[in-house]
Amino acid sequence: MDTTKTDALDKAATDPETQDSTESTDSTATAADDQDAGVPAQGGIEPDARDEDGFDEDDLDDDPSGTQGATGVLAAAGSVVAVGLGISSLTGTWIGDLMKDREQLIGQIKTSGGSVQAQLAAGYGTPWHTVALFNGIFALVAILVAAVVLFRPGRPAAAGNHWSQALAWGGLILGVLGLLIAGVMWFDVFTDLPVVAATPQQ
Structure with missing residues (x-):
């Protein structure tokens, strides 16, 4: 057997x-047994398979960090520019001083031999208004730049750009103050044109 x-x-x-x-x-x-254990069969590809490090190529398309970084740099640069323009609108600029001197020279040439009041208007009033004009232009540009930084469409929530937002608000405030002072100078609110008292004729 x-x-x-x-x-x-x-x-x-x-x-x-x-x-x-x-x-x-x-x-x-x-x-x-392998199918019950969740292991893909030989030669097959699991639909949700990722790399060994858990990296998915689709993450590159959905990651906007590069664009947000460039936008943050531009916003910071705009904030600094707004502050500089706002300060310039308050303290004056070299181009404003240059145009003031030019207007003074033109006024002296045009009013040579004229009345004293005409000479004052051409040598003092016009240059004063010229300075106010250029200061107001710088203030207006500062306001526009700061407004673009602060209120632009699609502005991301500031996570680490608090200093940039603070500078933009500072530039906006300085621009508003500069524009207000330029308006006061232009309309001679507190500084009227000097008037020469009439002398009695002998």
Whole structure:
């Protein structure tokens, strides 16, 4: 009886068809176990597969950090420019002084030999208004630049740009003050044109 079992085992081991059937059964069982364990079958691609580091190429398209960084730099630069223009509108600029001297020279040439009041108007009033005009222009530009930085469409929530926003508000305030002072100078609110008293005729 033992001899019969041994012959059957030897026949199964040497029979090719029996070996193929056994290997096919083992492969099917292994694939089923892998599928139950969540491991993708050989040659297949898992739909949500990522790299080993958990990096997805789609993240590059959805990451706007580069654009936000460039926008933040431009906003900071605009804030500094607004502050500089606001200060210039209060203290005056070299171009305003240059135009004032030019108007004074033109006034002296035009009114040479004229009345004293005409000379005062040409040598003092016109240059004064010229300075007010240029200071007002610088103030207006400062207000516009600061307004663009503060109220531009699509402005991202400032996470680390609090100093930039503060500078922009400072430039806006300085621009408003400069524009107000320029208006006072232009309309001679507190500084009227000097008047020469009439001398009695002898």
